[in-house]
Amino acid sequence: MRPREVVVNDKMQSDYRYVLTQPEGCCFHPDFKPDLTPAEMLQLGIFGGKYITDCMDEFPASWFKNAKLSPDKHNKELNYFKVSASKPLSYWIEKGWIRDQDPRGWFQWYCRYYMGRRSQDDERQIKRWKAMRRHIGQLEKNCYKGDIQCRPVQRQALLQWAYDSRLI
Numbered sequence: 001m002r003p004r005e006v007v008v009n010d011k012m013q014s015d016y017r018y019v020l021t022q023p024e025g026c027c028f029h030p031d032f033k034p035d036l037t038p039a040e041m042l043q044l045g046i047f048g049g050k051y052i053t054d055c056m057d058e059f060p061a062s063w064f065k066n067a068k069l070s071p072d073k074h075n076k077e078l079n080y081f082k083v084s085a086s087k088p089l090s091y092w093i094e095k096g097w098i099r100d101q102d103p104r105g106w107f108q109w110y111c112r113y114y115m116g117r118r119s120q121d122d123e124r125q126i127k128r129w130k131a132m133r134r135h136i137g138q139l140e141k142n143c144y145k146g147d148i149q150c151r152p153v154q155r156q157a158l159l160q161w162a163y164d165s166r167l168i
Helices: 038-044 089-094 106-115 122-131 133-142 152-159
Strands: 004-009 014-020
């Protein structure tokens, strides 16, 4: 694959540039095995439909064909489990979990990683993704397999980290 530069100009980044060095959806770190693609996540309903509505031009149009989006405001009814499982961006900034290269956080990192960008932040973000497995353990311990009404907030949070909690 020939590397391709992406230039980002949106509400949160101006003239940010990154290079796609891997084919889309391919060549992930061996410890990173998400259940869902960004397109699948957007179609299921995540982040109240608001998350990346101002930077859609950066990603393939096909990702948004059947996405549940709310450009004006967060709408929990668009989430798969119809609950809010998100903290505001200010919370993530306060915790020190946001980096300049991905000012929207983990999902923006994942979208860019899925597209083929590799960066110095990959290891940290993959560790954060792996840490979400603790919620899977809680579902397995406290819910009957297939009871998707059990612990909907944890299930929604897992969807937002590319774990398909409908299967647990």
